[in-house]
Amino acid sequence: MRYVEEFRDPVAAKVVLAxxxxxxxxxxxxxxxxxxxxxxxxGHTHAIFRYGLxxxxxxxxxxxxxxxxxxxVLPMSRIDECVTLAEDPRVIFTTFGDAMRVPGSKKxxxxxxxDGADIRMVYSPLDALEIARRNPDRxxxxxxLGFETTTPSTALSIQQAAREGLTNFSVFCNHITVPPPIKVxxxxxxxxxxxxxxxxxxSMVIGIHPYDFIAEAYDKPIVVAGFxxxxxxxxxxxxxxxxxxxxxxxxxxxxxxxxxxxxRVSLAAIEDVxxxxxxxxxxxxxxxxxSGLRIRDAYKAFDAEEKFGVGYGxxxxxxxxxxxxxxxAVMTGRxxxxxxxxxxxxxxxxxxxxxxxxxxxGACAAYYQYGGARAAETVE
Amino acid sequence: MTMLKPxxxxxxxxxxxxxxxxxxxxxxxxxxxxxxxxxxxxxxxxARLTNAAxxxxxxxxxxxxxxxxxxxxxxxxxDIGKIAVCGTVNDLAVGGARPxxxxxxxxxxxxxxxxxLRRIVASMQAEADKAGVTIVTGDTKVVGKGxxxxxxxxxxGVGVIPPGRDLRAERIRPGDVAIVNxxxxxxxxxxxxxRGDMALSTDIxxxxxxxxxxxxxxxxxxxxxxxARDATRGGLASALNEMAExxxxxxEIDEASLPLRAEVKGMCEILGLDPLYLANEGTLVxxxxxxxxxxxxxxxxxxxxxxxxxxxxxAGQHEPGRVTMRTLFGGxxxxxxxxxxQLPRIC
Amino acid sequence: xxxxxxxQIVEITDADRLMAMAEVSGVRREVNxxxxxxxxxxxxxxxWTLIHVGFAMSLIDEEEAAKTxxxxxxxxxxxxxxxxxxxxxxxxxxxx
Numbered sequence: 001m002r003y004v005e006e007f008r009d010p011v012a013a014k015v016v017l018a019x020x021x022x023x024x025x026x027x028x029x030x031x032x033x034x035x036x037x038x039x040x041x042x043g044h045t046h047a048i049f050r051y052g053l054x055x056x057x058x059x060x061x062x063x064x065x066x067x068x069x070x071x072x073v074l075p076m077s078r079i080d081e082c083v084t085l086a087e088d089p090r091v092i093f094t095t096f097g098d099a100m101r102v103p104g105s106k107k108x109x110x111x112x113x114x115d116g117a118d119i120r121m122v123y124s125p126l127d128a129l130e131i132a133r134r135n136p137d138r139x140x141x142x143x144x145l146g147f148e149t150t151t152p153s154t155a156l157s158i159q160q161a162a163r164e165g166l167t168n169f170s171v172f173c174n175h176i177t178v179p180p181p182i183k184v185x186x187x188x189x190x191x192x193x194x195x196x197x198x199x200x201x202x203s204m205v206i207g208i209h210p211y212d213f214i215a216e217a218y219d220k221p222i223v224v225a226g227f228x229x230x231x232x233x234x235x236x237x238x239x240x241x242x243x244x245x246x247x248x249x250x251x252x253x254x255x256x257x258x259x260x261x262x263x264r265v266s267l268a269a270i271e272d273v274x275x276x277x278x279x280x281x282x283x284x285x286x287x288x289x290x291s292g293l294r295i296r297d298a299y300k301a302f303d304a305e306e307k308f309g310v311g312y313g314x315x316x317x318x319x320x321x322x323x324x325x326x327x328x329a330v331m332t333g334r335x336x337x338x339x340x341x342x343x344x345x346x347x348x349x350x351x352x353x354x355x356x357x358x359x360x361x362g363a364c365a366a367y368y369q370y371g372g373a374r375a376a377e378t379v380e
Numbered sequence: 381m382t383m384l385k386p387x388x389x390x391x392x393x394x395x396x397x398x399x400x401x402x403x404x405x406x407x408x409x410x411x412x413x414x415x416x417x418x419x420x421x422x423x424x425x426x427a428r429l430t431n432a433a434x435x436x437x438x439x440x441x442x443x444x445x446x447x448x449x450x451x452x453x454x455x456x457x458x459d460i461g462k463i464a465v466c467g468t469v470n471d472l473a474v475g476g477a478r479p480x481x482x483x484x485x486x487x488x489x490x491x492x493x494x495x496x497l498r499r500i501v502a503s504m505q506a507e508a509d510k511a512g513v514t515i516v517t518g519d520t521k522v523v524g525k526g527x528x529x530x531x532x533x534x535x536x537g538v539g540v541i542p543p544g545r546d547l548r549a550e551r552i553r554p555g556d557v558a559i560v561n562x563x564x565x566x567x568x569x570x571x572x573x574x575r576g577d578m579a580l581s582t583d584i585x586x587x588x589x590x591x592x593x594x595x596x597x598x599x600x601x602x603x604x605x606x607x608a609r610d611a612t613r614g615g616l617a618s619a620l621n622e623m624a625e626x627x628x629x630x631x632e633i634d635e636a637s638l639p640l641r642a643e644v645k646g647m648c649e650i651l652g653l654d655p656l657y658l659a660n661e662g663t664l665v666x667x668x669x670x671x672x673x674x675x676x677x678x679x680x681x682x683x684x685x686x687x688x689x690x691x692x693x694x695a696g697q698h699e700p701g702r703v704t705m706r707t708l709f710g711g712x713x714x715x716x717x718x719x720x721x722q723l724p725r726i727c
Numbered sequence: 728x729x730x731x732x733x734x735q736i737v738e739i740t741d742a743d744r745l746m747a748m749a750e751v752s753g754v755r756r757e758v759n760x761x762x763x764x765x766x767x768x769x770x771x772x773x774x775w776t777l778i779h780v781g782f783a784m785s786l787i788d789e790e791e792a793a794k795t796x797x798x799x800x801x802x803x804x805x806x807x808x809x810x811x812x813x814x815x816x817x818x819x820x821x822x823x
Binding site: 004008010013014042043049050051052053054055056069070071096097098100101110120121122123124127146150229349350359360361368369370 | 577578579580649650651652707708709710711712713714716719720723724725726727
C-alpha cells in the first residue's frame with residue numbers, strides 16, 4: 001500500500017457519491033434548502049476544488065470554506081513585521097513559499113526580496129537551521145507560521161538549536177490554533193453550519209478530543225478527515241449520516257494517520273517551547289482569545305520578537321484591511337466568494353486585495369483558480 | 381612542422397574582464413573556446429547564407445530569438461547550452477519551420493570557469509549536429525562579478541517554412557485531438573531538485589530535446605495537423621490556454637491520460653506544486669483532426685522524441701478560450717493560466 | 728492547511744539528531760523522525776510515515792488504512808445488493 005492511489009479510486013468514489021445522494025434525500029436537503037458543511041482546513045478546500053468534488057456532490061450540500069488557511073488569516077501587520085525583519089541587513093529571513101506573495105500594507109516578501117532583502121524559501125525549519133549553521137556571522141530568522149500541524153516542527157527546531165548552542169537562529173512565531181476560531185464561528189448569531197469536516201493533519205498532532213466541545217456544547221457533528229478525495233467524500237457521508245440520525249459526535253475517518261490522543265512527542269515539544277498568547281489577531285475574524293502561541297521565556301534567545309523588538313508583543317498595531325473587503329463574511333459562510341464586490345474585479349490572484357485570494361487554499365483563490373467566472377455565474 | 385602547438389593559449393582557469401576587453405585575450409578565448417568548436421564557414425562578423433529551400437515559391441523565412449538563463453547552469457539531462465539550441469530549434473519547429481541556422485551570444489560573468497564554457501559549447505555543438513542546424517555566428521561579452529550568473533546565452537534561429545505549411549494555433553477547430561509527445565514536467569522537476577534549496581534528491585532528468593525531427597515525422601503521417609506549441613515555461617497549462625485563446629476554442633483534457641513520471645508526481649506532492657505548470661524543454665502539444673489522430677500518434681511513437689506520445693484531450697466550442705480538465709474523479713475543473721511563479725508551499 | 732504526504736523511511740542517516748531518509752515516489756528527502764521514534768530507530772526502516780515540512784509526524788497504520796478501504800468496499804457491496812433487489816423487484820412486477 002502506498003496510501004495515496006488507493007484513496008483516489010474513481011470507481012469507489014461513484015459508490016460513495018451514490019450513498020451521499022441517498023442520505024441527502026433522506027435528510028430532505030435540496031439546492032434551495034441545503035445542508036451547510038464547513039471544511040475547516042484550507043487543504044480540504046483545495047482538494048474539493050482540485051478534484052471537482054463540489055460539482056460531483058448533490059446540490060443539497062453546500063460547502064462553507066473555513067478559516068484553516070494560515071496565510072489567509074494572517075493580518076497585514078504581521079507581513080509588515082516580516083518585511084521589517086527581512087530588511088534588516090544582519091538578517092537572512094527564511095520562510096515557507098506560502099508567505100511570499102501575501103500582501104503587506106506596503107509590500108509582500110516577494111517584493112522585499114526584489115528590493116534587496118535576503119529572503120530564502122525553505123521546505124523545512126530544519127533547512128533554516130542549516131542556513132544558520134553555515135552563516136555564523138548572520139542572524140537567521142525563520143517565519144514560524146501554521147496551525148498545530150506545523151508547530152511541532154518549529155518547536156523541535158528550537159530545541160535542536162538550543163542543544164547545539166546556536167546563537168544566530170530565531171523564530172518569528174505566528175503559530176495559531178484551530179479550536180478557538182471554530183468557537184467564534186459557532187458563537188456567531190448568523191451561523192448556519194450543520195456540521196464540520198475536521199482537519200486531519202492538525203488532529204495527527206492534537207488528537208480528536210479538542211473538538212469534543214463542538215459535539216457536546218454546540219450539538220454539531222464533526223468528522224476528522226484525510227486529504228485524499230475518497231477520504232473527503234467518506235467524511236462528508238459520515239457527517240450527513242450523523243445529521244440524518246440526529247447525532248452529534250466526533251468521529252475519526254482518518255484513523256490510519258490520526259491517533260485518538262495525538263502525538264505524544266509533538267505535544268510535549270509544543271508544551272516545552274510555546275505558551276498561549278492572551279489573544280491574537282486574525283485577518284477577517286478580529287482578535288480571538290488564546291488563539292496564538294508565543295515562545296516561552298526559557299527559549300527567549302530564539303524568539304525573534306525579543307531579539308529584534310518586533311511583533312505582537314512589541315507595540316502591535318492593527319492595519320486597516322481594504323475597504324469593503326468581505327473576507328470575514330466569506331469565512332463565516334455568510335456569503336460565497338463571487339458575492340464579494342471585489343471578487344475577480346479589484347481582487348484577483350495576481351493582485352489580491354483580501355486574504356482569501358492570496359493562498360491557493362483560500363476560498364476565493366480556489367474558486368477563482370478552479371472555477372473562475374463560471375463559479376460566479378452559478379451563484380445566484 | 382616540428383613546432384608543437386601549445387595545448388592552450390588561455391592563461392588561468394577562469395574568465396577575467398580581460399577576456400572581454402577586445403584584445404588578444406578576447407581573441408584567444410573566442411577562437412579556442414567558441415569558433416574552434418562551432419567552426420563557422422567564415423569568421424567575419426556576419427554569416428552569409430544560402431539555401432535552396434529559400435528559393436522555393438511560397439516558402440517563408442522564419443526567424444526567432446530567445447535568451448536562456450538557468451540555475452544551475454548544468455543539470456541532470458542537459459545544460460544551458462543544450463537548452464539554448466533546443467529552445468530556439470523548437471520555437472522554429474513548432475511554427476512549421478525547418479530550422480537551418482543559429483546565432484549564439486554569450487554574456488559571461490567574470491570568474492566563470494573556462495572548463496564550464498567548454499562543456500557548454502561542446503553540448504551546443506552536439507545538439508546542433510543532432511538537430512541538423514549550424515551555429516553560424518556569435519558574440520561574447522564579459523561582465524563584472526555579480527552582474528550575471530556564470531553565463532547567459534541568447535540564440536536566434538532562422539528556418540524555412542515550406543510552401544503550404546501552417547501550424548499557427550488559430551487553426552485549431554472543435555473536434556481536434558490534443559496530443560503530447562511525452563511525460564510532463566521533467567525539466568521543471570529536474571531543475572528544482574538540482575537547485576538543492578529543497579534538499580530533495582531524485583533521478584529525474586530534464587526532457588530537453590530538439591523536436592524538429594518529430595514534427596517532420598508527424599507531418600508526414602498527419603499532413604492536416606493544425607497547430608503545435610512547445611510547453612516550456614508555464615508548462616502544459618499555459619500552452620493550452622494560449623492555444624485556446626488564439627483559436628477561440630475550448631479545450632478539455634483528461635487527467636487520467638496525462639503522462640507523468642512517478643517521481644515528478646512525488647515531487648509535486650511534497651512541494652504542493654501542480655505538474656501542469658512545471659516547465660518542459662522537449663515537450664510539445666499538437667492538435668490534429670480526429671481522423672488523423674491515430675496516424676499522428678503512431679508516427680510520433682516511432683520517433684525517438686515521441687516514445688510516450690498520448691492523446692490528452694480535445695478541442696470544443698462551448699466556452700471559447702477556456703481550458704478545463706476532467707479529473708480522475710469525473711469532476712471537472714478549470715485549468716487557468718499560471719499566476720506569477722509556482723512557489724513551493726506547505727499548506 | 729498542512730500539506731502532508733505519505734513517505735517510507737528507507738535509512739537512518741544520523742541517529743544522534745534523529746534524522747532519516749524518506750522516500751516519496753522515488754524522491755528522497757532527509758527528515759526528522761523524533762515524533763515517530765518510539766522504539767529502536769532501526770525499526771523505523773521500512774515504515775510509512777506522514778511527512779510534513781521535513782518531519783515524519785505520524786506512523787501510518789496499515790491496518791486502519793485497510794479498514795477504511797474495507798468500509799468503502801462495504802458501501803459498494805451494499806449498493807449492489809440493493810440494486811439487485813430493485814432489479815428482481817421490477818422483474819417480478821414485469822411478470823404480474
